[in-house]
Amino acid sequence: MKRISKNVVGDRRYTADRVSLRECLGIFKNMKLPWGLMVAGILMSLLASYATLQVSSFSGAAVDSSGAIPMQEMVIYILTSLFVVLCTGGMMWTSTLAGEKINYKLRQKLWHKIIVAKQSSYDLDGGESMVSRVTTDCDYASKFYSTIVSIAGIVISTTMYLVAMYQINVKMANYVLLFIPVSILLGGGYAFLRFLVGRRVQAKLAASTAYLVERTKDLPLIKTCNAQQKEIEEGQKYFKEQYDAHLRMGFVTAVATVIDSLLQMLSIAVPFLVGAYFVTQGVLTIGAIITFNTLFGNVKNVFKNLITYAGDFKEANGALARITCFFQAEEECPEAGEAIPDAGQETISIQQVDFGYTDQLILKKFSCQIPKNRITAVVGTNGSGKSTLFKVLTRLYEPQGGRILYGDKACTDYSLHSWRKKVCLIAQGSPMMAGTIRENICYGREEQVSEDELVEVAKLSHVYDFVKELPDGFDTVVTAGGGNFSGGQKQCIAIARAMMSKSDYLLLDEATSNLDVKREKDVMEALDRLMKDRTTVIIAHSIATIKNADHVIVVNKGKVEMEGVPSSILEQTDNYLEKMMERKWGDVVVE
Numbered sequence: 001m002k003r004i005s006k007n008v009v010g011d012r013r014y015t016a017d018r019v020s021l022r023e024c025l026g027i028f029k030n031m032k033l034p035w036g037l038m039v040a041g042i043l044m045s046l047l048a049s050y051a052t053l054q055v056s057s058f059s060g061a062a063v064d065s066s067g068a069i070p071m072q073e074m075v076i077y078i079l080t081s082l083f084v085v086l087c088t089g090g091m092m093w094t095s096t097l098a099g100e101k102i103n104y105k106l107r108q109k110l111w112h113k114i115i116v117a118k119q120s121s122y123d124l125d126g127g128e129s130m131v132s133r134v135t136t137d138c139d140y141a142s143k144f145y146s147t148i149v150s151i152a153g154i155v156i157s158t159t160m161y162l163v164a165m166y167q168i169n170v171k172m173a174n175y176v177l178l179f180i181p182v183s184i185l186l187g188g189g190y191a192f193l194r195f196l197v198g199r200r201v202q203a204k205l206a207a208s209t210a211y212l213v214e215r216t217k218d219l220p221l222i223k224t225c226n227a228q229q230k231e232i233e234e235g236q237k238y239f240k241e242q243y244d245a246h247l248r249m250g251f252v253t254a255v256a257t258v259i260d261s262l263l264q265m266l267s268i269a270v271p272f273l274v275g276a277y278f279v280t281q282g283v284l285t286i287g288a289i290i291t292f293n294t295l296f297g298n299v300k301n302v303f304k305n306l307i308t309y310a311g312d313f314k315e316a317n318g319a320l321a322r323i324t325c326f327f328q329a330e331e332e333c334p335e336a337g338e339a340i341p342d343a344g345q346e347t348i349s350i351q352q353v354d355f356g357y358t359d360q361l362i363l364k365k366f367s368c369q370i371p372k373n374r375i376t377a378v379v380g381t382n383g384s385g386k387s388t389l390f391k392v393l394t395r396l397y398e399p400q401g402g403r404i405l406y407g408d409k410a411c412t413d414y415s416l417h418s419w420r421k422k423v424c425l426i427a428q429g430s431p432m433m434a435g436t437i438r439e440n441i442c443y444g445r446e447e448q449v450s451e452d453e454l455v456e457v458a459k460l461s462h463v464y465d466f467v468k469e470l471p472d473g474f475d476t477v478v479t480a481g482g483g484n485f486s487g488g489q490k491q492c493i494a495i496a497r498a499m500m501s502k503s504d505y506l507l508l509d510e511a512t513s514n515l516d517v518k519r520e521k522d523v524m525e526a527l528d529r530l531m532k533d534r535t536t537v538i539i540a541h542s543i544a545t546i547k548n549a550d551h552v553i554v555v556n557k558g559k560v561e562m563e564g565v566p567s568s569i570l571e572q573t574d575n576y577l578e579k580m581m582e583r584k585w586g587d588v589v590v591e
Helices: 019-027 035-064 071-116 127-136 138-166 170-177 178-216 220-226 230-282 288-327 386-393 416-424 435-442 451-459 487-501 518-533 566-574 576-585
Strands: 003-009 010-020 347-357 365-370 374-379 401-406 423-426 505-507 535-541 551-556 559-564
Touching: 003 019, 019 138, 035 071, 035 138, 035 220, 035 288, 035 487, 071 127, 071 138, 071 288, 127 138, 127 178, 127 288, 138 170, 138 401, 178 220, 178 230, 178 288, 178 576, 220 230, 230 288, 347 386, 365 386, 365 401, 365 551, 374 386, 386 505, 416 423, 423 487, 435 451, 435 487, 435 535, 451 487, 451 518, 487 518, 505 518, 551 566, 559 566
Parallel strands: 374 535, 374 551, 423 505, 505 535
Antiparallel strands: 003 010, 347 365, 347 401, 551 559
């Protein structure tokens, strides 16, 4: 079962997740792992260990020979030492290569999961936090698997060293075995401590990353609101939390150094103290003691590495827990369901729909109709649920109650892919992708777009008015978020994208909110052409954007207050929105 440790830094809540080893290993399911490289690494590790045994035997023989070392033995020693170096280098390279392949494949899998996960998966863990999961947390995947491979090699190597030690002297080897439980006890405590601190560091790092990504994106807002000092102080809180977490990790590193020093002292004291006794008894020669000490030093290094690997393993487990938990999120199934016929449109009926992002409902028993081949205006105060209605209509979210009908059938009977191909949304803020103007206009278009078609759409949407003045034309680079274009220009590009999509249903969320008077007039002309023969739903507060509506839906506090033709709405209510509309339509005068 997942356990979540929570803390609060500033106003942001971060989580440090704990999952079982089995759950953590589940993230590698259906991934093609580089088993060949990992096995090659283990084999080279074993070959290096075996060659080290031969080198150790030569050291003892050299001492007992009193310097009379045969040239053949010396050559074998040199060649064996070089072989150890080559095997060790090869092991490091194959481990690194295997690790990077694992990281690469996990990033691919995680990015796919992020793209296909339901929108609700991001509500409490925004895109900023996802950055650290893809860029930082995935790096622990290689450490996770390389640690498993290394531990496998260590177990076999230790067995080889212990067998050689028992061949020299059984009693002395028995004394040395006391070293093993001490190492396991110290190593287990260190690994657990590193796990606790490591997952906390990852959580703090994720919180800092999320804060920085969000705030650097909104630097103009920070400056124009004179909030620089506030954000400096807020940033210091995050950095202080991260600083404290790294101090704890530094303490864990110091503990590891102490453990290493203690094991180093034991590895020297035990063989020489016990060995000195056996030499005086005539049981062992000094050369045998040298060989034994060398082997025991190798065992000590093995256990030292084992302790380090155990810490790496637990730290990686903590870091990968966040990825593991996200992989448990529900996914969209774009192709599940029937395909909506390309030709023709149907009236969309919303029946008793309940929806909320949390336990608090935004839409409550929401019922209305969106007539086919008509223009429907959705009006209401800020926070009344207009934009939420659009998110439900695009099926970014599914209703928690009620249903949405497309003609006589529930919209859920149709695949998400075909539904979203039918529906095009122009959202507030006119989101743009890094790339070129051409790529942004054609974004989401499955068919090839000719240059003539691109120019025609650009002229209709008035994008051509400013593109023709740019040196690179349609190939002008768009920076992240479209920061090198004005709000009006971005809105025109968004409208051009909608024209290019050829969708039968248009959802316009204040589509002219960023335009000046002249540009609004031009774009409204383009929208009039775009809306012809299409079912259009418009959210707006301005008269210009709803003047041609055939149907009006008045939304108030998540409910439909009333709906009908504009004149009928004006007759039934004195709501300020209808008073605003009467200035343009004038069907009924309300004083």
